[in-house]
Amino acid sequence: MQEEGLSQAEFAEKIGISQSNLSHIFGSRGQKPSLDVVMGIHKAYPYVNLDWLLYGEGEMQKSDTAAASASAEKPVENPEFADKVSDSSDFCRENAPEAPSEQPKETVIERIKYIEKPQPKITEIRIFFDNGTFEVFKPER
Helix, strand or coil, X not given: CCCCCCCHHHHHHHHCCCHHHHHHHHCCCCCCCCHHHHHHHHHHCCXXXXXXXXXXXXXXXXXXXXXXXXXXXXXXXXXXXXXXXXXXXXXXXXXXXXXXXXXXXXXXXXXXXXXXXXXXXXXXXXXXXXXXXXXXXXCCC
16 A cells, blocks of 8 residues: 555455455554455465465565566466466366266165075073072974
8 A cells, every 4th residue: 555655445446345345454453354354465466476465475576587487487476476377277177077987877676585584483492590500491393
C-alpha cells in the first residue's frame, strides 16, 4: 500500500475487499488476513513475494531476475507456483481420468452344498455329586 502510495480505501478496492475488512487487519487487534485477502494482494501486485505475504519471510518484492524468468517460461496465473503446477499435473482438473487398464473380472458364483449330517446320539451321561462321587448312565441301544 505504501509502495504504491495508495490510501486504505484505494488499496482495499484494488485487492477486492471492503475498507472495513482492511481496517480490521491494520487495526489494534491485528486480525490476520484471510487467504482470499492474500491472494487478492498477490493478484493485484504479482511482484509481491508470496512467502513474505504468507509467512513474513524473505524480501517483500520478488527479485527481478526470478520474476522475469518465471514469466518468460510460460504464462501462469500465479508465477510463484509455476514449478509446482508443472510438476504436479496429475492434480489438474483439466486432466481426464485414465481409462482402467484391466478388464473387469468375471463374476464367480459359488454354490454351497449343504450336506445333512445325522442327528448326534447320546452315548453317555455323567452326573457329579458334591461329595465327590458320580454316576454314569448309558442309554440302551
